Amino acid sequence: MKRIELLLPAGNLEKLKMALTYGADACYIGAKEYSLRAQASNFTLNDIKEAVEFAHNLNKKVYITVNVIPREKEIMGILPYLKKLESINIDGIIVSSPVILYIAKRYTNLHISISTQMSVTNTRSVNFFNKMGAKRVVLARELSIDEIREIRKNTECELEVFIHGGMCSGYSGRCTLSNYMSSRDANRGGCAHSCRWNYDLYMDQEKINKDYPFQIASKDLEALDYIKDLCLMGIDSLKIEGRMKSLHYVATLSYTYRKLIDDISSNTLKDMSYYKNLLKSSENRMNSSGFFSGKYDYSMNLYSKMGLEANQSFLGIVLDYDNIKKEALIEVRNHFKTGEVIEVMSPNKDLYNIKIENIYKDGILVDSARHALEKLVIKVDKDLLVNDILRRVQDE
Ligand code: SF4
Known part of the structure; x- marks a missing residue:
């Protein structure tokens, strides 16, 4: 089995470092210029440079999304921008416009990926873009x-497949609902997720969603059950969506899919419930396997379904650890108290539990962690590492 790339999103440098530390082979990020999700990104060129240096030190990669649909006045700026990206040694760009593909191919040596926004659904389209310069x-x-397998069989081009995260109700990104509902352009990074708002539904003036608000949105994608197939058929990269998502999401997704891919390649695959359980604490939206099964119906949608409770599993992150005093400096995310047994997620280790023996705030003993983002020292019964994530123990 050839090595498959695990590709995570990162909305800022902290998330990028977390994703790569927890097992991603590469991250994709949006710069302030020429990127959808402009609001999800605060990467300046200096940030990108730092991201690339961090990734390359770990032998990992950084791709830059240049996937805006450019207007006339933006065209002249594209080449200088691409040249700047090339000069800081990025590993590739992701594009969704023929003009950016053309300029990148003609005037740079950048590795070019065609974005999912181009809705490529067949081998001939893959080969067309490949001939035009996309790698x-x-x-x-x-x-x-089955359709992915068929395309894989019939092309030499590198293929990347989305395996996890939000789905659009239209073909990816080809939607102007947000433009109409909130004057925010979904194709210029401003999607207000209007499909996920709560609506009332009327038929002949009679409200027919009596019990729940109505949403147009689909459930999020979770393709755990299809990863083995995708690895075995020779897909080059598995991509996760969610540059707006939290640090905990990025770390958990990276950790879980890394484990799954490694277990597939070493023939030590566990029951899928194990990996599903690892993911459980990372988000509070409902999932489905999207279009992978080839059967799609209303069960993939959130129609008449209330959102799940806000997720409070992420308790904190370790900023420093003193292994003589056995004390960790942590940044708190959710409430926990002395005596509680909590779970530790640490890169390259299995999950394990620790007991909180004492909690100190500014050197004073307190009985619990109450406020998000406060810095506390905890005494625990096992050694921790910087960047370990503390979580509430998950029910099986
Ligand atoms: S409103 Fe919904 S369907 Fe439209 S672009 Fe945004 S997320 Fe996609």
Whole structure:
């Protein structure tokens, strides 16, 4: 089995470092210029430089999304921008406009991926973009596993497949609902997720969603059950969506899919419930396997479904550890108290539990952690590492 790339999103440098530390082989990030999700990104060129240096030190990669649909006045700025990216040694760009593909191919040596926003759903389209200079195509999220297999068999082009995260109700990104509802352009990084708002539904003036608000949105994608197939058929990269998501999400997704891919390649795959359980604490939206099964119906949608409770599993992150005093400096995210047994997620280790023996705030003993982002010292019964994530123990 060839090595498959695990590709995580990162909305800022902290998340990028976390994703790579927890097992991602590469991250994709948006710069302030020419990127969708402009609001999800605060990467300046200096940040990108730091990200690339951090990743390359670990032998990992950074791709930059240059996936805006450019207007006339933006065209002249594209080449200078691409040249700047090339000069700081990025590993590739992701594009969704023929003009950016053309300029990048003609005037740079950048590795070019075709974004899922181009909705590539067949081999001929893959080969077309390959001939035009793209080294990789991110397939449309609307394909089944059998369709992906068929394309894989028929092309030499690198293929990237989305395996986890939010889905659009239209073909990825080809939606203007947000433009109409909130004057925010979904194709310029401003999507207000209007499909996930609560609506009332009327038929002949009669409200028919009596018990729940109505949402147009689909459930999020979770393709755990299809990863083995994707690895075995020779897909080049598995991509996770969510540059707006939290540090905990990025670390948990990276950790879980790293384990799953490694277990597949070493033939030590566990029951899928193990990996599903690892993911459980990372988000509070409902999941489905999207279009992978080839059967799609209303069960993939959030129609008439209330959102799940806010997730409070992420308790804190270790900023420093004193292994003589057995004390960790942590940044708190959710409430926990002395005596509680909590779970530790640490890169390259299995999950394990620790007991909180004491909690100190500014050197004074307190009985619990109450406020998000406060810095506390905890005494625990096992050694911790910087960047370890503390979580509430998950029910099996
Ligand atoms: S409003 Fe919903 S369907 Fe439209 S672009 Fe945004 S997330 Fe996608």
